[in-house]
Each structure stands twice: as structure tokens, then as C-alpha cells.
Amino acid sequence: MNAQEKIINGFPFIQYEAERLSADEIIQRSADFYQSINKRRSVRDFSNKPIPKEVIEHLLMAASSAPSGAHKQPWTFCVVSSASIKKQIREAAEKEEYESYHGRMGEEWMNDLKALATDWHKPFLEVAPYLIVVFKKAYDLSPTDEKRNNYYVNESVGIACGFLLAAIHYAGLVALTHTPSPMNFLTRLLGRPDNERPFLLIPIGYPAEETFVPKLKRKALNEIAVYY
Numbered sequence: 001m002n003a004q005e006k007i008i009n010g011f012p013f014i015q016y017e018a019e020r021l022s023a024d025e026i027i028q029r030s031a032d033f034y035q036s037i038n039k040r041r042s043v044r045d046f047s048n049k050p051i052p053k054e055v056i057e058h059l060l061m062a063a064s065s066a067p068s069g070a071h072k073q074p075w076t077f078c079v080v081s082s083a084s085i086k087k088q089i090r091e092a093a094e095k096e097e098y099e100s101y102h103g104r105m106g107e108e109w110m111n112d113l114k115a116l117a118t119d120w121h122k123p124f125l126e127v128a129p130y131l132i133v134v135f136k137k138a139y140d141l142s143p144t145d146e147k148r149n150n151y152y153v154n155e156s157v158g159i160a161c162g163f164l165l166a167a168i169h170y171a172g173l174v175a176l177t178h179t180p181s182p183m184n185f186l187t188r189l190l191g192r193p194d195n196e197r198p199f200l201l202i203p204i205g206y207p208a209e210e211t212f213v214p215k216l217k218r219k220a221l222n223e224i225a226v227y228y
């Protein structure tokens with residue numbers, strides 16, 4: 001056994017290799033990361049320029065490095081590049097969105113969305129080179145088909161999606177966190193098993209040549225943090 005390994009509770013542990021930066025380096029790196037991630041925007045106008053498949057693999061492995069309840073990694077990322085499947089997803093999503101924008105969302109919700117200028121048309125579902133459809137796994141199945149529990153599934157998959165969005169931004173690409181509602185058509189179109197539920201639909205790509213995003217203001221630190 002390697003010197004950096006030991007058995008605790010009957011299971012192998014490895015030494016955690018911390019970066020051990022100075023306080024000044026940590027201040028600098030935290031500032032740099034904030035400056036970079038603060039440029040991320042939800043984008044709805046995509047170019048159809050292809051993305052190398054390898055990039056998607058790196059992004060998904062970054063997402064899957066997220067912490068999860070009991071390290072169950074309760075997620076499946078469906079990678080859609082097929083034009084015909086994208087078309088079916090667009091048609092089904094627009095059908096639901098049409099209903100949402102024609103009564104289902106209610107007045108306050110419709111007012112809250114005005115600043116985003118969204119409507120039921122979702123062309124990006126066909127234009128973006130890849131759609132990542134994220135499924136959460138309510139439970140797992142053992143090799144003999146017995147149910148195995150997953151824990152904190154929403155938290156885990158939410159964090160993994162956060163990692164994915166950060167990785168996409170770091171790579172220089174753009175994405176949208178899209179939640180057509182209800183989303184069960186995705187289970188059917190992608191033939192997912194009973195233990196999986198659709199969680200988020202994330203188109204990924206390059207932004208269109210000219211892309212406008214809402215002029216949003218983010219909350220200040222004193223609006224989001226309370227110190228004790």
C-alpha cells in the first residue's frame with residue numbers, strides 16, 4: 001500500500017493534496033474567480049458552430065466532480081446533437097411553453113419575465129450544437145434490480161449543474177438553464193428509465209455573432225450576506 005494511503009473504518013483513504021497558497025494568493029485567486037464568473041450570462045441566441053465532442057466530455061466530467069449525497073452521483077447527462085431529436089424536443093417544449101405563456105404562469109410571473117423578453121418560441125433548442133438534458137436519479141438499481149437509495153438528490157444535481165455552467169463559462173462557451181414546464185416529455189423522447197426525472201435542459205454553444213442579454217444588476221454583498 002502506498003504511504004499516502006490508509007484504511008479508516010475498513011475503507012481506503014488517500015492523503016488530500018492541498019494547494020497551500022499564501023493568504024495573498026488566496027485573495028487574488030478568489031478575486032480573479034469572482035471577476036471571471038461574474039461575466040457569465042444566460043444566453044438565448046446561439047451560433048450553430050459545432051463544438052468538439054471532446055469539449056463536452058471535459059465539461060461533463062467537470063460537472064460530475066461535484067459533491068453528492070453519500071457520493072452517489074445521482075445524475076445522468078443526456079447529450080443531444082441529433083438534429084431530429086433536437087427538433088422533437090423543440091416542438092414538445094414549445095407546446096408546453098405556449099400553454100405556460102397563455103395563462104399557466106399567471107400575471108405576477110409574466111410581469112417578472114418582461115425584463116427577459118422571453119416568449120414561447122425556443123429556436124435555440126435546434127440551433128445550439130448540443131443540448132445537455134440533465135436527469136436526476138431518484139434511486140439507483142443494483143445489478144440485480146434492487147432499489148438503492150440516493151440522498152439529497154436535488155441538492156446534488158443542482159450543484160453538479162452549477163459546476164457544469166461554471167465549466168462552460170470557463171471554456172469560453174455559453175449556455176442557458178432552460179426549464180420547460182412540465183418536462184416529462186423529455187423522459188419519453190429520450191427513453192429514460194423509471195428512476196430518472198428530468199431536471200434541467202442546458203443548450204450549449206458559441207453565442208450568435210450579435211447577442212444581446214438583459215441589462216441586469218446583481219445584488220450587492222450586503223443584500224445577499226449576513227455576518228454573525
Ligand code: IYR
Pocket residue numbers: 097100113116118119120178179180181
Ligand atoms: N420556462 C419559460 C419561462 C421562464 C421562466 C423563468 I422563472 C425564467 O427565468 C425564464 C423563463 C421559458 O423558458 O421561457
